[in-house]
Amino acid sequence: MRAGWNWLKGPEPWTRRMLAGDLVLGGVLALLGLGVEELDNGSVQRMAAGAAAVVLLTLARRRLPATTLIVASAVSPFLPGSLLVTVLLGWSAGRRIVGVGRAMAAFTVAFLAAVVFSVVQAWSDERPVLVIVFSTLMFLAMTVMPGLASRYWSQRRTLLQALQERNGQLMRERVMVAGQARLRERQRIAQDMHDSLGHQLALIAVHTGALEVDPQLTERQREAVGVLRQASVAAMHELREVVGILRDGVEAPVPAEEAQPAARGVAGIAGIVEAARSAGTDVRMTVAGRPRPLVAACDHAAYRIVQEALTNAYKHASGAPISVELRYEDDSLVVEIANGPAAGPGVGAVVSGGQGLTGLRERARLVGGMVHAGGTEGGGFRVAGVLPYGAEPAGVEDIADDFGQQAQAQAQAGGFTVAPPPMDWAAVDKELAVGGRSRAGGVAMGCGIAFAAVVLLVIVIGAGVVMLVGSAGSAMISQEDFDKVRVGESEEAVRKKLPDGDSFMTEGLERKGPERPAGSDCLALLSSDDSGLTTNTVFRFCFKDGKLVDKQAYESEQ
Structure with missing residues (x-):
């Protein structure tokens, strides 16, 4: 069970919050699909199958973006309730399929599946060309356009993240170069201090040491000279420490025979106080x-x-x-x-x-x-x-740069870390579009995608209107045409006068209204003169043994 769950999550992290969001999204799409099935007079079994397919495809889209897209495109002609999920799957596939070639292959296979199975499902309509055109436009509008928009958004965000990482690397390299320059300067200063001050302090220590043993000095003078000698020796030790810090960044080791009795800390304060007393x-x-x-x-x-x-x-x-x-x-x-x-x-x-x-x-x-x-x-x-x-x-002062990372790099170079600032994508977008050409290119691409989406939507609506008009021509007659048909006429003669009734608008109408004659085959058509909003006038013609045995006109709820 756990292995299957890990496989379903795929390479990207999937938290409980994301799982809950996917379940809610799948539930909403399933409810909308039930409405589509209700409009298409779908059975309970087909509604249940469509809802289950929508939820499963929504959950599996992270792990199998190409497979779910192809499966949804193949089953949507038979399960109209799963049609809306193709928008989500197109968006997900555009983001998650790696490589342009793979993405094109996946969308091509999905397109072929959608067209082929749409033709198979509507083969009885004998309008394959119209079905192919309509299926193509629907696929472009509901699958390809979301996929293109998602891929553009994903690639742009990936580019911005790469620029952020590159900027961070440049900041770290700049800090390293500055550190190397400081180290070289410190080494130069240390060398100068050692060559100049070290020589002078050594002379002072030598001369005061020689003066301290001069027999012509009084005891008081010897004490004063001894303080001078100790001060010069201490100064030499401190100079050695400072030179070591400047050169290597650490205190230079002091030989045991030259070590001072008190450290350069609180413990050494008593020593410098005593030296001051000794000096009077x-x-x-x-x-x-x-x-x-x-x-x-x-x-x-x-x-x-x-x-x-x-x-x-x-x-x-x-x-x-x-x-x-x-x-x-x-x-x-x-x-x-x-x-x-x-x-x-x-x-x-x-x-x-x-x-x-x-x-x-x-x-x-x-x-x-x-x-x-x-x-x-x-x-x-x-x-x-x-x-x-x-x-x-x-604290480290905040130094603004392109991506706000210089302060973090300086803090890390100083030996401690600070929390990285949150990424301001609006600022990144602003800094990324440096030239007018890149900004104009981004605006042009966005406008092009929007315009293409609008054009495809208009084409799909137009094709739908054409199909609706064609279906209406096959499903409607006037009251005058109804009155011209006489009971007892041959079935062949009557059918020549009437449309074939092969339309989604007349589906199931023959089963409504008055009871049909036993063993008869009925044709139900709508009235073209009807203007009702909630009911339709139905003209029903029932045939038996090659003759028209009954015709009825009745009201049916929409």
Whole structure:
């Protein structure tokens, strides 16, 4: 049972909602088919067979688009109630049959089946040419036109999806090219930093190391020189880390013998505070709350905030007391560095690019925190940072492009993913029709299909009117013609005066009205003078043993 269900679903997904929709659609078409059967005076068995065929063909159209189209075209002449489902099957076959050759073959076989079986079914009418023309027009209007429209719509949507995928690939390639360019630039900057700053810092470390063992220096001077040497060594280590990040995107490994006792995080804040005290600066550090671990990015940001704030205090408020406070709140770590007004003249001209606080704000923003810097009431300066315990990457700005995919590609290149935006097919259509020629071509194709459909519909209606007029000529006589016929005349003479009555308009009329003479063969015709809307005047002629034995005129409901 399950294998059969999977086979029926076919390659495309078939949800319960789609199944319910197909059942409802099949039920509606079956009800409409019952109305068609009622107009054609179909039997109960034929009605049931037509309804079952409509439902089964509707359910199987996804798995067997060509087969269902051919079967429906073949059975519709015998089951008029299944005629309407050919519109749905033509639409489905136009979408689902892969390849132009296969689609043409399927529609051709369906057309031949519809024409051949229509001729077989109406062979007694002796009008095969008219049946072939009418069947051809009906097939074009009810099957071919929906198939063409469906195939055009399906191919256009496939083209748009291919353009979307191609655009996404181009966006990813563009991000990769930009990343390669950034990497090359970073490597160049890293090389410049290593060649220039590394050499200068190495000279400082060598000279301060030699100066530290100079016997002519006092103990106080040796301590100051030792602080300088340690600072130069630390600067060399940090330069090595920065160069490693610029080159490879990861921190460069530090040899064990050169590793610093404190990490570049919250644990290292005490070390830089102690180094500041050793250099003669009045620095006090307090810790409040229960210490909690931070992610690496936040931990490093806290260290940099304290380091930059102390550096600014050295530059602009030399000799002023500095307080460093770490407060572990419930949801974040608060780092606050405040200094009083300068105790004396500054240290003179200092090298400053003016980007320190700006860089701190950007660093904090990238981890979901914030930094505030400003003066205090006593003339001092205060730097405070709020950092979450868990990093929250900053959002990616939405950058509009042809299909709205550039932001997604940049987010993936940055190491995290975002949900793809919903596809705006209206925008895609607008962007696809760049030139007037393509837009005009699409409009022309749509107008051509619509015009062809209207022309075919008019032709079908015209052919139906012609057939109706022909049927009326074979089914109607006037009251005067009825009065001319006398009971007792030979059957051959009477039939020469009357139409043959071979029309769908007279089907079943001979069984209505007064009781027929036993063993007689009757011919029922309609009155051409009748103008009733709900009843028809029927003229019935009954023959027996080669003579007209009875003629009746009676009213029959339509």
